[in-house]
Amino acid sequence: MDYREEMKKLRDYLNEQGYLYYVMDAPVIPDYEYDRLLRQLEDLEAAHPEEITPDSPTQRVGGRILEGFTPYAHEVPLESLQDVFDGEEVAEFCQRMEQALPHGVAYSVEPKVDGLSVALEYRNGVFVRGATRGDGRVGEDVTENLRTIRSIPMTLPDKLPRLIVRGEVYMSRAVFQQINDEREVQGQPPLANPRNAAAGSLRQLDPKICAQRRLDIQVFNLQLSDGKTFATHSETLDYMASQRFRVIPHKVMEKTGDVQKEIAWINEHREEYPFDIDGAVVKVDNLSDRTVLGSTAKFPKWAVAFKYPPERKSAQVLDIVVQVGRTGVLTPKAVLTPVRLAGTTVTNATLHNQDYITEKDIRIGDTVLVQKAGEIIPEIVEVDFSKRPEGTSPYLFPQNCPVCGAPVQRDEDGAAIRCTGAECPAQLLRNITHFASRDAMDIDGCGPAVIQQLIDKKLISNAADLYALKAEDVAKLDRMGEKSAENLIRAIEKSRGNDLGKLLFGLGIRQVGEKAAKVLSAHFQTMDALLSATEEELTQIPDVGDVTAKCIRDYLTSPQALDLIGRLRQAGVNMKSTLQQVDQRFAGQTFVLTGTLEQFDRKTAQSMIEARGGKVAGSVSKNTTYVVAGEAAGSKLKKAQELQIPILTEADFSRMLE
Ligand code: AMP
Numbered sequence: 147m148d149y150r151e152e153m154k155k156l157r158d159y160l161n162e163q164g165y166l167y168y169v170m171d172a173p174v175i176p177d178y179e180y181d182r183l184l185r186q187l188e189d190l191e192a193a194h195p196e197e198i199t200p201d202s203p204t205q206r207v208g209g210r211i212l213e214g215f216t217p218y219a220h221e222v223p224l225e226s227l228q229d230v231f232d233g234e235e236v237a238e239f240c241q242r243m244e245q246a247l248p249h250g251v252a253y254s255v256e257p258k259v260d261g262l263s264v265a266l267e268y269r270n271g272v273f274v275r276g277a278t279r280g281d282g283r284v285g286e287d288v289t290e291n292l293r294t295i296r297s298i299p300m301t302l303p304d305k306l307p308r309l310i311v312r313g314e315v316y317m318s319r320a321v322f323q324q325i326n327d328e329r330e331v332q333g334q335p336p337l338a339n340p341r342n343a344a345a346g347s348l349r350q351l352d353p354k355i356c357a358q359r360r361l362d363i364q365v366f367n368l369q370l371s372d373g374k375t376f377a378t379h380s381e382t383l384d385y386m387a388s389q390r391f392r393v394i395p396h397k398v399m400e401k402t403g404d405v406q407k408e409i410a411w412i413n414e415h416r417e418e419y420p421f422d423i424d425g426a427v428v429k430v431d432n433l434s435d436r437t438v439l440g441s442t443a444k445f446p447k448w449a450v451a452f453k454y455p456p457e458r459k460s461a462q463v464l465d466i467v468v469q470v471g472r473t474g475v476l477t478p479k480a481v482l483t484p485v486r487l488a489g490t491t492v493t494n495a496t497l498h499n500q501d502y503i504t505e506k507d508i509r510i511g512d513t514v515l516v517q518k519a520g521e522i523i524p525e526i527v528e529v530d531f532s533k534r535p536e537g538t539s540p541y542l543f544p545q546n547c548p549v550c551g552a553p554v555q556r557d558e559d560g561a562a563i564r565c566t567g568a569e570c571p572a573q574l575l576r577n578i579t580h581f582a583s584r585d586a587m588d589i590d591g592c593g594p595a596v597i598q599q600l601i602d603k604k605l606i607s608n609a610a611d612l613y614a615l616k617a618e619d620v621a622k623l624d625r626m627g628e629k630s631a632e633n634l635i636r637a638i639e640k641s642r643g644n645d646l647g648k649l650l651f652g653l654g655i656r657q658v659g660e661k662a663a664k665v666l667s668a669h670f671q672t673m674d675a676l677l678s679a680t681e682e683e684l685t686q687i688p689d690v691g692d693v694t695a696k697c698i699r700d701y702l703t704s705p706q707a708l709d710l711i712g713r714l715r716q717a718g719v720n721m722k723s724t725l726q727q728v729d730q731r732f733a734g735q736t737f738v739l740t741g742t743l744e745q746f747d748r749k750t751a752q753s754m755i756e757a758r759g760g761k762v763a764g765s766v767s768k769n770t771t772y773v774v775a776g777e778a779a780g781s782k783l784k785k786a787q788e789l790q791i792p793i794l795t796e797a798d799f800s801r802m803l804e
Contacts, residue, residue, distance in 0.1 A: 149190060153197055156187040160203040173342065177260075177424060181229060181453050214351050215286035218277035222369040224263050224312060225282060226444055227427060227451040233406050236428065239450045240402040247435050254379050255408040256396045257416070258425035258451055259364050261316030262345045264288070266298060266365075271305035273298065278348065291348050294357035299390045308372040311386055313365035314394075317344040318420040321360045330473065331579055331594045340422050364421070366394040378431045395419075398431055409452050416454075425453045456517040458527060459485045463512045466497065466541050470549045470572035474564045478503060478543070480514070480526060487518045496523045499561040500543045509538040547572075552706075558693055569608055569706060574601055577654055581609040585660050586652030587641040591634045599623045609652070610713035612638050642717070645724040646673060649714070655701045657694040665689050666698075668728050670757050673711065673721035677702055678753040731802075732760025736769055740783055741776030743796050754803055766791060774799045 147155075163180055166173055173180075184203060191198045198204070230236055243251045263279040276292035277285035292298055295315065302309070317325075322340040329336055337343040347359035368382035376382045380398050387393040397408055409426045416423050430436055430448035439447040461482040468478050478497040485492050495516055497503050506529060508514065513533035518524040543563060547554055552567030565573065575598055582592035589612070600606045605619055615638065621631035647667030651660050658666070669687050670676040676698075684695035701707050715721055727733075737755050739748055739762065746754070751774070752762045766773060766785040773786040774794045786793055794802070 149194060150197060153187065153190050153194070156183060156190070157199065157202050160184055160187060164203050173338065176456070177341075178453065178456055182231075185229065185231065215288060215349070217280075217284050218265075218275065218287040219284050220265055220277070220279075220282070222265075222310065223282050224265060224279040224285070224369075225441060225446050227449055228445040229425075229453050230450045231453055231455070233409075236406055236409065236450070236452060237402050239428065240405060243430055243439075243448070246439060247430070247432075250400065251435070252378075252398050252400050252431040253405050254383075254396050254398050254429045254431045255405055255412070256366060256394045256427045256429070257412050257419060257423045258427045259314035259316055259366075259394070260341050260422040260424040261314040261364075262341070262348065264292065264313060264315050264348075264363070265369060266292065266311050266313065268302055268306070268309040268311075270307060271302040271309075273300045286349070288348050290353040291350060291356040294353050295361045295363055297363050297392045302389045304374075304389060306371055306373050308370060309389075310369040310371075311365050311391060312367040312369050313363045313391070315344055315348055315361050315363050316340060316421045317347065317359060318362055319422065320420060321362075325359065330471065331576055332583070362421070363392060364394045365391040366427075376433060378433060379429055379436075380431055382433075413454050413457075423454075425451050427451050457487050458515050458517040459487055460513055460530070461485045461492070461516050463508060463510055463514055466503070466508070466510055468544060468548050470547060470565055470570065473576060474567075474570065474573045476543070476547070476554060476563045476565060478541075480508065482514075482516065485516060487516065487524060492516060492518065492524045494524075495526050497526070500563060501561045503541050507540065509534070509541055511535045511538050558696070566704065567706065569710075571601075574607070578606065578609050578612070580654050581652040582612070582641075583652075585648075587644055587648055589634075589641050590637040591630065592637065596623060596626070596634070608710055608713065610710060610717050610719075613642070613714075613717035613719065642719050644720060646671075646720065646722055647725060649673075649719060649721070650676075653701070653707070653710070655698055657697040662689055662694065664725065665728075667723040668725040670753070671723045671727055672756070673715075675753045675756045677711075678749045679757070680750050683750065683754060683757070727757075727759050729757065730759040732758040734759075735771035736761045736763050738763050738766050738770050738773045738782055738786070739776075740773060741779030743774070743776040743799075745796065745800065751799075758803070 160180065160183055163173070163175055187202065188204055191202065191204060230239060240251070240253070264276055265279075265285070266276045267274050273293070275287060275289045276298075277287050277289075279285050292315075293300070317340040319340060322337065322343055325343070326336045337346070343359065344361055347356045347361055350356045365386050366383075367379075368376070368386060374385075376385065380396065383393050383396055399405055399408060405428055409428070412423070412426045428450050430439065436446065436448045441447060461484075463480045463482060465481040466478055467481060468476050470476055478499070480495045480497055482493055482495060497508065506526065508526060508529055511534070513530045515527040515530065516524050517527050543554070545554060546552065547565035547567055547570055549572040550565065550567040550570035552565055552570060554563050555566050556563050567573070575594060578597045578601075579594045581587055582589040582597065592612070597606075600615070600623070603623070605615060606612060615635060617628070617631045617635045620626060620634055621628050623631075626634075645667055647664040650658060650666055651663035665687060666676060670679065681695045681699045684690050684698055685692055690698075732755055737760055739751055743751060755762050763770060766782050766789065768789055770786070770789070770791050772792050772794050773782060774796070775783045775786075776796055783793065
């Protein structure tokens with residue numbers, strides 16, 4: 147490929163990825179891959195500077211300001227760092243420094259926290275404002291969100307007129323894991339990775355949400371200090387620590403070899419940091435030397451960021467096992483011979499889904515290359531086909547759920563394969579939690595912790611069992627006194643009278659959100675009318691598309707769902723709508739059906755009339771509004787003629803429904 151073409155291709159690709167990453171917080175390629183391609187583009191641009199275009203990702207330092215926060219001009223710019231990728235480049239950097247600073251150089255080496263950079267401004271020892279990096283010169287004022295970060299001091303022991311520090315905001319791996327566990331139980335999509343979780347949280351317009359995300363900070367630079375001077379960076383770090391900031395771990399050394407060893411040491415111990423790192427930073431420690439060295443247009447000349455390549459090792463696939471998540475999705479993983487990777491022993495790797503396994507043709511017995519690029523779960527890069535043992539066969543997903551044995555089904559809209567078992571133990575906690583949640587049946591005090599115990603103690607095995615609970619059973623649960631047990635029972639009782647829409651949402655029918663559930667409730671008015679609605683009829687409802695209609699039908703015809711609905715009905719749960727019917731065209735009218743209709747069976751015709759506010763009666767009287775007469779209509783037709791009641795053909799009736 148011509149270099150011009152190649153540069154354009156890289157530019158376009160990186161711009162697209164940069165947009166997904168920086169603006170949308172939804173990266174699709176690993177950061178390492180992005181950095182590697184960016185480096186390729188930089189190299190090409192260095193060789194052909196006349197081909198650099200203003201839209202090149204190398205021409206801008208960071209993301210764009212989003213709507214909703216006021217801009218904040220950084221008094222001291224938040225610079226980016228030049229990347230290096232191997233030990234040799236580190237040595238070149240050190241050599242450059244030694245040449246420029248013949249009196250000797252000391253370096254501070256620090257882990258590079260993979261979060262997002264912020265500046266914190268203090269006046270007279272009080273936190274006044276804080277902002278994101280933005281493009282390095284102008285960021286977004288996120289003061290209120292920063293206030294929610296507990297490790298940011300609101301006041302400092304020293305009352306300098308002004309102090310600005312720079313740090314990296316992140317979400318710890320532990321918090322990230324916890325939040326995703328909670329989200330899974332609540333049926334919300336997981337956060338992609340800790341970095342994007344931190345970025346997304348800090349950009350929340352509601353500081354309460356940010357507070358729930360339990361962000362953290364590592365401060366790594368003193369930007370400005372009025373009335374206090376320092377000789378070295380490490381002195382500033384110590385000073386900031388004395389001012390109660392959480393300060394980045396750092397070591398100071400002089401020899402190139404030691405710098406390289408320290409970089410390797412940080413990589414080997416990366417799992418021990420509570421936060422993700424994506425490299426190590428090497429900085430000249432002496433501050434007046436930094437001033438002498440200065441900056442290029444983009445980077446300070448006195449520092450580099452070493453980006454760790456993902457470590458890769460060979461392992462054998464001992465088995466492929468399938469787990470069932472709490473949302474019913476079957477996820478396969480490879481069980482591996484143990485390998486040490488990025489500081490931990492790895493014994494399994496994610497296989498995502500059947501398509502992924504098929505595409506890479508991963509089989510039990512294969513030797514594979516495993517990598518861990520800072521992510522929590524390692525993945526398989528490729529299969530070493532030369533080492534494939536004889537007699538292997540392509541891996542095929544089980545047809546039945548390994549937990550409950552119900553058939554599995556592939557999503558229409560993706561590669562996920564799900565268990566269809568309505569009472570699959572793997573999904574029980576999630577399903578019942580959803581049923582009881584605020585927007586569904588709104589059972590106060592019935593959260594995941596309580597439900598888990600009820601399941602463990604075999605007091606419930608489906609949502610309907612909640613209605614059979616007794617206060618004395620509930621009182622035996624952990625952290626549950628008599629009074630709260632009674633409250634819970636009362637809340638359960640109260641939920642019996644909920645609108646049909648809340649029940650429909652609570653059933654967790656795929657594709658049926660809160661809004662769609664309300665629409666269904668208003669349209670059909672009763673569970674029975676919904677149960678007899680055809681797929682075609684469902685698609686005619688505004689907001690219900692083909693996929694949703696199919697999901698509803700599939701759900702409402704499954705034996706497990708019918709059983710659950712039956713039990714709920716028996717438990718006295720309301721199956722009627724309290725919402726006004728939207729389509730009232732047959733309000734106050736009574737229909738009688740006679741003869742055989744071609745397009746609809748009796749039940750469907752009845753539910754279509756009811757869904758429009760009408761009634762269906764079994765015999766003709768003077769109160770009958772219309773008689774719908776199909777093929778071979780008999781005595782009812784005759785009676786209608788006698789009473790002079792309007793008679794509709796099937797075609798007339800169809801037209802009225804439109
Ligand atoms: P990059 O975004 O790849 O240009 O890398 C520079 C970024 O690394 C800075 O903007 C900081 O947000 C971040 N960073 C994380 N840890 C450190 C550290 N210890 N020293 C300097 N920068 C750091």
